[in-house]
Amino acid sequence: MTTEYALEARGLGRKFGAFWAVKDVDLKVRRGSIHAMIGPNGAGKTTCFNLLTKTLQPSTGSIILNGEDISRLRTSDVATQGMARSFQISATFTQMTALENVRVALQAGKGTAYRFWRPLGSIAHLNTRAMELLENVGLQDSAGVAASDLSYGKKRALEIATTLALDPQVMLLDEPTAGMGHEDIEPITELIRKVSVGRTVLIVEHNLSVVSSLSDRITVLQAGQILTEGNYAEVSSDERVIAAYMGGVEDAL
Numbered sequence: 001m002t003t004e005y006a007l008e009a010r011g012l013g014r015k016f017g018a019f020w021a022v023k024d025v026d027l028k029v030r031r032g033s034i035h036a037m038i039g040p041n042g043a044g045k046t047t048c049f050n051l052l053t054k055t056l057q058p059s060t061g062s063i064i065l066n067g068e069d070i071s072r073l074r075t076s077d078v079a080t081q082g083m084a085r086s087f088q089i090s091a092t093f094t095q096m097t098a099l100e101n102v103r104v105a106l107q108a109g110k111g112t113a114y115r116f117w118r119p120l121g122s123i124a125h126l127n128t129r130a131m132e133l134l135e136n137v138g139l140q141d142s143a144g145v146a147a148s149d150l151s152y153g154k155k156r157a158l159e160i161a162t163t164l165a166l167d168p169q170v171m172l173l174d175e176p177t178a179g180m181g182h183e184d185i186e187p188i189t190e191l192i193r194k195v196s197v198g199r200t201v202l203i204v205e206h207n208l209s210v211v212s213s214l215s216d217r218i219t220v221l222q223a224g225q226i227l228t229e230g231n232y233a234e235v236s237s238d239e240r241v242i243a244a245y246m247g248g249v250e251d252a253l
């Protein structure tokens, strides 16, 4: 079904003990758009991200993907519904090469990770597809390099390649430029722009210049709730947003 909004949250909330980390969040992510979620430290962005990707169970509300309520689905089932999140390449996979990381992601996407009896031909097929994905993110020359030996920027690019391996309609990226130096930010921003074509992307991002250059729409969270929403010009001139960042954001906006 094609709906105007690829992803929606309705009355989404999550309590930790008596504390609401996310409360009454209504979010609509328009199909084909890049939508950013920003907010000061502790605003609830990560919690919200984890709720939307079903990594965390909501205390209240529902999540609608392509018009279907996925609130009761398990994380593992969400990928089959066309939504995938970026994962940091986990410690387990750092010794594997870039190509192997993408191949595992491809196998996971196809549910063939444990089907060892598959003929070798299909491994060759997976390798071809994995190389295409590496090329897509500019890592074709790093295929044989262990993930742990990649530069910071290249690790992030590899994470995007492993997310793309699932060919998601809806892609959620959690702080893709976190901890990056200036030299890596621009290429990753361009990469996100490129791989977003034909998909819907929700991105949690601290770097406001990345947000301003990528996002069609921005939701600002504060203290677990939506403070405001709009395009970059709108939210960056909103006094409440500036106040929420306690002025520190003014220089960046």
Ligand SMILES: Nc1ncnc2c1ncn2[C@@H]1O[C@H](COP(=O)(O)OP(=O)(O)OP(=O)(O)O)[C@@H](O)[C@H]1O
Pocket: 016, 020, 021, 039, 040, 041, 042, 043, 044, 045, 046, 047, 048
């Ligand atoms: N598992 C948890 N148990 C208790 N409190 C939590 C838990 N996870 C998050 N919180 C609290 O919920 C609030 C929102 O946290 P969250 O990490 O979602 O914010 P954030 O906007 O992602 O922050 P940052 O920008 O610093 O990453 C914080 O006050 C945090 O301490």
